[in-house]
Amino acid sequence: MLAGVSRPELLETYDAERRPIALLRHEQIFARADFKVYLEGPTTDTEVIDDVAMELGQRYRSGALPVTDDDLPAARRPDEWNGQPGTRAPHLPLVTAAGISCSTLDLFGRQWVLLSENGVWQQAVQGLGVPVTFVHIGHDAILTDSTAFTSAYGVSPGGSILVRPDGYIAWRSVDEPSTPQRHSPTH
Secondary structure (H helix, E strand, O other): OOOOOOOHHHHHHHHHHHHHHHHHHHHHHHHOHHHHOOOOOOOOOOOOOOHHHHHHOEEOOOOOOOOOOOOOOOEOOHHHOOOOOOEEOOOOEEEEOOOOEEEHHHHOOOOEEEEEOOHHHHHHHOOOOOOEEEEEEOOOEEEOOOOHHHHHHOOOOOOEEEEOOOOEEEEEEOOOOOOHHHHOOOO
16 A cells, blocks of 8 residues: 555555454363463353464455455465465465576566466456566466465366565466456456
Protein backbone atom coordinates (compact mmCIF):
# COMPACT_ATOMS: atom_id res chain seq x y z
CA MET A 1 0.00 0.00 0.00
CA LEU A 2 2.83 2.39 0.84
CA ALA A 3 4.41 1.71 -2.56
CA GLY A 4 1.13 2.62 -4.27
CA VAL A 5 0.39 -0.81 -5.73
CA SER A 6 -2.41 -1.71 -3.30
CA ARG A 7 -5.47 0.17 -2.13
CA PRO A 8 -5.73 1.16 1.56
CA GLU A 9 -8.66 -1.29 1.95
CA LEU A 10 -6.12 -4.11 1.79
CA LEU A 11 -4.93 -3.16 5.27
CA GLU A 12 -8.43 -3.85 6.60
CA THR A 13 -8.07 -7.53 5.63
CA TYR A 14 -5.12 -8.07 7.97
CA ASP A 15 -7.26 -8.51 11.07
CA ALA A 16 -9.73 -10.78 9.25
CA GLU A 17 -6.87 -13.02 8.14
CA ARG A 18 -4.65 -13.06 11.22
CA ARG A 19 -7.06 -12.93 14.20
CA PRO A 20 -8.63 -16.37 13.55
CA ILE A 21 -5.13 -17.87 13.25
CA ALA A 22 -4.06 -16.22 16.53
CA LEU A 23 -7.17 -17.59 18.28
CA LEU A 24 -6.57 -21.04 16.82
CA ARG A 25 -2.96 -20.99 18.03
CA HIS A 26 -4.09 -19.95 21.51
CA GLU A 27 -6.71 -22.69 21.57
CA GLN A 28 -4.12 -25.25 20.43
CA ILE A 29 -1.76 -24.36 23.27
CA PHE A 30 -4.30 -25.48 25.85
CA ALA A 31 -5.54 -28.46 23.82
CA ARG A 32 -2.18 -30.17 24.31
CA ALA A 33 -1.87 -32.38 27.38
CA ASP A 34 1.25 -30.68 28.74
CA PHE A 35 -0.50 -27.29 28.95
CA LYS A 36 -3.93 -28.40 30.18
CA VAL A 37 -2.64 -28.27 33.76
CA TYR A 38 -2.42 -24.48 33.45
CA LEU A 39 -6.08 -24.06 32.61
CA GLU A 40 -8.34 -22.61 35.24
CA GLY A 41 -11.76 -24.19 35.04
CA PRO A 42 -13.04 -27.02 32.87
CA THR A 43 -10.97 -28.33 29.99
CA THR A 44 -12.27 -28.79 26.47
CA ASP A 45 -11.91 -31.70 24.09
CA THR A 46 -10.45 -29.58 21.31
CA GLU A 47 -8.85 -31.62 18.54
CA VAL A 48 -5.07 -31.28 18.56
CA ILE A 49 -3.83 -30.14 15.16
CA ASP A 50 -0.55 -31.50 13.85
CA ASP A 51 2.46 -29.27 14.70
CA VAL A 52 3.51 -28.90 11.05
CA ALA A 53 -0.04 -27.92 10.10
CA MET A 54 -0.11 -25.29 12.85
CA GLU A 55 3.24 -23.82 11.87
CA LEU A 56 3.10 -23.94 8.07
CA GLY A 57 -0.41 -24.93 7.03
CA GLN A 58 -2.74 -22.20 8.21
CA ARG A 59 -5.49 -20.98 5.92
CA TYR A 60 -6.31 -17.29 5.68
CA ARG A 61 -9.84 -16.10 5.02
CA SER A 62 -10.72 -12.51 4.16
CA GLY A 63 -12.32 -10.24 1.60
CA ALA A 64 -8.96 -10.11 -0.22
CA LEU A 65 -9.20 -13.80 -1.08
CA PRO A 66 -11.79 -15.56 -3.23
CA VAL A 67 -14.65 -17.24 -1.40
CA THR A 68 -13.75 -20.89 -0.94
CA ASP A 69 -15.25 -23.84 0.86
CA ASP A 70 -15.86 -22.68 4.44
CA ASP A 71 -16.06 -26.31 5.57
CA LEU A 72 -12.32 -26.66 5.10
CA PRO A 73 -10.23 -26.66 8.29
CA ALA A 74 -8.27 -23.64 9.47
CA ALA A 75 -5.01 -25.62 9.28
CA ARG A 76 -3.68 -28.81 7.75
CA ARG A 77 -0.31 -30.09 6.58
CA PRO A 78 0.96 -27.93 3.66
CA ASP A 79 1.17 -30.91 1.29
CA GLU A 80 -2.56 -31.53 1.83
CA TRP A 81 -3.77 -28.09 0.66
CA ASN A 82 -2.92 -28.55 -3.04
CA GLY A 83 -2.97 -24.87 -3.94
CA GLN A 84 -6.09 -23.87 -2.03
CA PRO A 85 -6.43 -20.05 -2.03
CA GLY A 86 -5.60 -18.62 1.38
CA THR A 87 -2.82 -21.14 2.04
CA ARG A 88 0.94 -20.84 1.82
CA ALA A 89 2.34 -21.65 -1.62
CA PRO A 90 4.11 -25.01 -1.48
CA HIS A 91 7.84 -25.49 -1.88
CA LEU A 92 9.03 -27.25 -5.01
CA PRO A 93 12.70 -27.53 -6.00
CA LEU A 94 13.49 -25.94 -9.35
CA VAL A 95 16.25 -24.69 -11.61
CA THR A 96 15.94 -21.23 -13.15
CA ALA A 97 16.59 -20.51 -16.83
CA ALA A 98 19.99 -19.17 -15.65
CA GLY A 99 20.81 -22.60 -14.19
CA ILE A 100 20.40 -21.63 -10.51
CA SER A 101 18.90 -24.23 -8.15
CA CYS A 102 16.30 -22.76 -5.82
CA SER A 103 12.75 -23.21 -4.54
CA THR A 104 9.42 -21.94 -5.76
CA LEU A 105 9.38 -20.02 -2.46
CA ASP A 106 12.33 -17.97 -3.73
CA LEU A 107 10.04 -16.56 -6.44
CA PHE A 108 7.87 -14.76 -3.88
CA GLY A 109 8.49 -11.75 -1.66
CA ARG A 110 8.73 -8.68 -3.84
CA GLN A 111 5.52 -8.62 -5.85
CA TRP A 112 2.64 -10.76 -7.08
CA VAL A 113 3.62 -13.87 -9.05
CA LEU A 114 1.47 -15.83 -11.50
CA LEU A 115 2.66 -19.42 -12.01
CA SER A 116 1.57 -21.64 -14.88
CA GLU A 117 2.82 -24.34 -17.18
CA ASN A 118 0.81 -22.65 -19.93
CA GLY A 119 2.31 -19.53 -21.55
CA VAL A 120 -1.13 -18.19 -22.50
CA TRP A 121 -1.42 -16.83 -18.94
CA GLN A 122 1.28 -14.24 -19.65
CA GLN A 123 -1.41 -12.26 -21.49
CA ALA A 124 -3.52 -12.16 -18.32
CA VAL A 125 -0.91 -10.24 -16.34
CA GLN A 126 -0.27 -7.60 -18.98
CA GLY A 127 -2.14 -4.37 -18.40
CA LEU A 128 -3.45 -5.23 -14.93
CA GLY A 129 -2.10 -1.98 -13.50
CA VAL A 130 -0.33 -3.95 -10.75
CA PRO A 131 3.16 -5.42 -11.11
CA VAL A 132 2.78 -9.16 -11.56
CA THR A 133 5.64 -11.45 -12.53
CA PHE A 134 4.67 -14.33 -14.79
CA VAL A 135 6.72 -17.50 -14.25
CA HIS A 136 6.28 -20.02 -17.02
CA ILE A 137 6.88 -23.35 -15.31
CA GLY A 138 8.89 -25.58 -17.60
CA HIS A 139 10.49 -22.60 -19.37
CA ASP A 140 11.46 -19.83 -16.89
CA ALA A 141 11.72 -22.38 -14.09
CA ILE A 142 12.34 -26.09 -14.59
CA LEU A 143 11.08 -28.36 -11.84
CA THR A 144 13.14 -31.36 -10.83
CA ASP A 145 9.89 -33.39 -10.99
CA SER A 146 7.86 -32.41 -14.05
CA THR A 147 4.53 -33.57 -12.55
CA ALA A 148 5.04 -31.86 -9.19
CA PHE A 149 3.52 -28.48 -10.12
CA THR A 150 0.06 -29.74 -11.04
CA SER A 151 -0.05 -32.02 -8.01
CA ALA A 152 1.25 -29.55 -5.40
CA TYR A 153 -0.78 -26.59 -6.68
CA GLY A 154 -3.99 -28.45 -7.57
CA VAL A 155 -4.18 -27.31 -11.20
CA SER A 156 -4.21 -28.92 -14.62
CA PRO A 157 -1.31 -28.22 -17.01
CA GLY A 158 -3.40 -25.29 -18.34
CA GLY A 159 -4.26 -23.79 -14.96
CA SER A 160 -2.54 -21.04 -12.99
CA ILE A 161 -1.86 -19.82 -9.47
CA LEU A 162 -1.55 -16.21 -8.29
CA VAL A 163 0.70 -15.83 -5.24
CA ARG A 164 0.82 -12.71 -3.08
CA PRO A 165 4.16 -11.17 -2.10
CA ASP A 166 3.83 -12.79 1.35
CA GLY A 167 3.81 -16.26 -0.28
CA TYR A 168 0.11 -16.98 0.21
CA ILE A 169 -2.05 -18.11 -2.68
CA ALA A 170 -4.51 -15.38 -3.59
CA TRP A 171 -6.29 -17.04 -6.50
CA ARG A 172 -6.18 -20.04 -8.79
CA SER A 173 -7.71 -21.25 -12.00
CA VAL A 174 -7.65 -25.05 -12.08
CA ASP A 175 -7.97 -25.16 -15.88
CA GLU A 176 -7.16 -22.94 -18.84
CA PRO A 177 -10.07 -20.63 -19.68
CA SER A 178 -10.93 -19.77 -23.26
CA THR A 179 -9.83 -16.16 -22.66
CA PRO A 180 -7.38 -15.71 -19.77
CA GLN A 181 -7.93 -11.93 -19.59
CA ARG A 182 -11.58 -12.46 -18.68
CA HIS A 183 -10.62 -14.83 -15.87
CA SER A 184 -7.73 -12.97 -14.35
CA PRO A 185 -8.09 -12.17 -10.63
CA THR A 186 -8.98 -8.52 -11.21
CA HIS A 187 -11.82 -9.16 -13.66
